[in-house]
Amino acid sequence: MNKLRASFTNTSALQLVLIAAVASYLDAALIVSIGVALPIWTNEFSLSSLMAGGLSTVLTLMIAVGSFTGGWLSDKFGRIRVFNIDIFFVFVGVMIIAFAQNLPMLFVGIVLAGLSSGADLPTSLAVISERMSREDYGKAIAITQEFWIFGIIFSQLIGFITAGLGKHAATIIFILLGIIALSNWSIRVFSKKMKRIEASLVTSPKSVAPAHQQQSVLKQLIQNPKTGYAVLILTLYYLFWNLPANTWGSFINYFLVVASKQSQSTATAVAFIANLVGFFINMWYIKKADTIYRYRFMSIGIFAALSAFIVAGIFSEVWYVFSAMYLVYSVSTVFCGESLYKIWSQMLYPEKMRASFTGFSYGIVRLLTAGFALITPTIMAISPKALMWTLSTCVVGYGICAFIILKIIKKYHVIDPTIK
Numbered sequence: 001m002n003k004l005r006a007s008f009t010n011t012s013a014l015q016l017v018l019i020a021a022v023a024s025y026l027d028a029a030l031i032v033s034i035g036v037a038l039p040i041w042t043n044e045f046s047l048s049s050l051m052a053g054g055l056s057t058v059l060t061l062m063i064a065v066g067s068f069t070g071g072w073l074s075d076k077f078g079r080i081r082v083f084n085i086d087i088f089f090v091f092v093g094v095m096i097i098a099f100a101q102n103l104p105m106l107f108v109g110i111v112l113a114g115l116s117s118g119a120d121l122p123t124s125l126a127v128i129s130e131r132m133s134r135e136d137y138g139k140a141i142a143i144t145q146e147f148w149i150f151g152i153i154f155s156q157l158i159g160f161i162t163a164g165l166g167k168h169a170a171t172i173i174f175i176l177l178g179i180i181a182l183s184n185w186s187i188r189v190f191s192k193k194m195k196r197i198e199a200s201l202v203t204s205p206k207s208v209a210p211a212h213q214q215q216s217v218l219k220q221l222i223q224n225p226k227t228g229y230a231v232l233i234l235t236l237y238y239l240f241w242n243l244p245a246n247t248w249g250s251f252i253n254y255f256l257v258v259a260s261k262q263s264q265s266t267a268t269a270v271a272f273i274a275n276l277v278g279f280f281i282n283m284w285y286i287k288k289a290d291t292i293y294r295y296r297f298m299s300i301g302i303f304a305a306l307s308a309f310i311v312a313g314i315f316s317e318v319w320y321v322f323s324a325m326y327l328v329y330s331v332s333t334v335f336c337g338e339s340l341y342k343i344w345s346q347m348l349y350p351e352k353m354r355a356s357f358t359g360f361s362y363g364i365v366r367l368l369t370a371g372f373a374l375i376t377p378t379i380m381a382i383s384p385k386a387l388m389w390t391l392s393t394c395v396v397g398y399g400i401c402a403f404i405i406l407k408i409i410k411k412y413h414v415i416d417p418t419i420k
Contacts, residue, residue: 012197013132017140019194020083021147022184023124026090027063027117028151029177034059034097034110036159037170044167045103055110057370062114064366070119071126071359079127079355084188086120089113091181098174118366122359129346129354135417138289141342142282148338149279156272226412227357230348233404235361238341239368240397244309245333246369247376247391252326255380260319270323274330282334289339294418295406301335302399304328309395313388336402344405347414 034056042052074082093113100106128140158176162169187194256267288297308329315321349357379387409416 012200013136013140014143015194016131016197017128017143019184019187020124020128021144022180023087023117023120024144024148025151026087026177026181026184027121028148029155029180030090030094030113030117031059031063032152032155033159033173033177036155037173040167040170041106045106047103051103055106057374058107059110059114060366060370060373062111063118064363064370066115066118066120066363067122067359067366068363069115069359071122071355071357071362073119074123074126074355075353079123079130083120083123083127084185086116086123087181087185087188089116090120091178091185092116094174094177094181098171098178118363119359122355122362125342125346125358126355130351135290137343137346138291138294138339138418139286141339141346142286142289144342145334145337145339146279146282146286149275149282153272153275153279156268156275160268224350227348227350227353230405230408231357231361233401233408234341234344234348235364237344237398237401237405238338238361239365240394240401241333241337241341242365242369243372243394244305244329244391245337246373247387248326248329255322255384256319260317260322262319270326274327277327278330278334281331285334290418292418297335298340298402299336301332301337302395302402304332305336306392306395306399308332309388309392313385313392316384316388336398340402344409347416348405348408 038052038055041047041055047055070082070086090113093109093111093116096109097106097113098109100109125141125144128144129137132140155173158173159169162172165172252267252271256262256270285297288294305328308325312322312325345358345361346354376387379390406419408414409419
């Protein structure tokens with residue numbers, strides 16, 4: 001930890017990153033925890049398959065809406081203020097879910113937690129970037145990604161430990177989430193040390209001032225073609241990356257159990273091992289994220305992802321080949337994935353509209369990904385090969401966008417310490 005702290009330009013920066021990164025943990029943990037609890041709620045509330053799917057869809061939609069509105073609100077009324085409010089309502093939402101006694105109460109909790117979690121993501125990124133040197137962007141974002149992966153792993157682990165407790169398992173899972181959210185909120189609001197760190201790390205006082213006369217996101221994009229082009233390419237990059245990432249992350253169990261006739265324990269083990277390997281590789285990558293190797297690893301990641309989907313498409317009926325390729329793909333996302341999107345969005349978007357633009361593109365991608373998820377089981381049932389080739393095309397898409405973004409950075413002389 002001391003070595004990691006010392007690697008930042010300002011040694012106090014790590015503490016802020018760790019507090020802000022909890023937003024990424026809660027986002028991942030909320031999604032996975034609802035997936036773990038879904039079978040429990042199906043039995044407890046006698047849900048139809050349509051209603052069960054509706055809970056997951058509502059969460060995705062609320063995170064998307066939260067991203068749209070949260071980024072704009074934080075730019076308008078102050079990022080720290082919205083940052084602190086968001087996390088409190090995540091706590092309220094997950095506690096409602098934990099103690100829900102009926103379906104309407106459960107929906108209320110999911111809506112509130114989803115909106116708040118979605119709003120906290122673009123806000124937390126903006127809080128980090130406006131208080132961070134560009135030489136530290138890579139490390140900071142890689143740490144938030146580490147929290148995101150840990151949110152998946154820890155939620156899966158808690159789900160496994162509480163599996164025999166029936167309906168009480170869901171209560172325990174969401175109480176733990178609530179404790180983490182409340183603890184994070186308390187530190188954000190009441191810690192004098194954290195307030196001093198926040199104030200001391202501001203790189204530009206103008207960047208953190210609320211923009212009360214702020215224009216709408218669409219108007220800004222129309223009036224500034226360069227920024228609009230950057231937002232377009234970054235949104236396409238994130239969309240093409242998110243479609244295969246969400247598909248394999250959400251449907252690995254479905255494919256192995258339903259399509260390949262493997263046991264639930266085998267499917268769970270494959271997903272857990274892949275996430276665990278990704279977690280440790282990301283720990284190593286933190287040291288490389290702000291060096292000249294960032295974009296070399298990006299190229300390796302794109303090639304590995306494309307290879308994984310092509311091989312999985314050819315051998316889609318051989319479950320252990322498919323599982324091995326899932327591991328390869330999971331590792332590739334460390335080098336070329338959401339972390340690069342977060343780094344580029346903070347580099348290319350104007351400071352005053354940074355959270356708004358991030359939330360705008362993040363929300364669009366979540367909405368489209370939710371739509372694709374609805375038809376994924378149908379495509380998989382018709383032809384797993386067709387799905388793998390579709391996802392291969394997505395990899396080509398985000399690979400092309402990645403190299404276009406590098407050209408934008410060079411063309412407009414955007415400061416990127418990793419490009420010499």
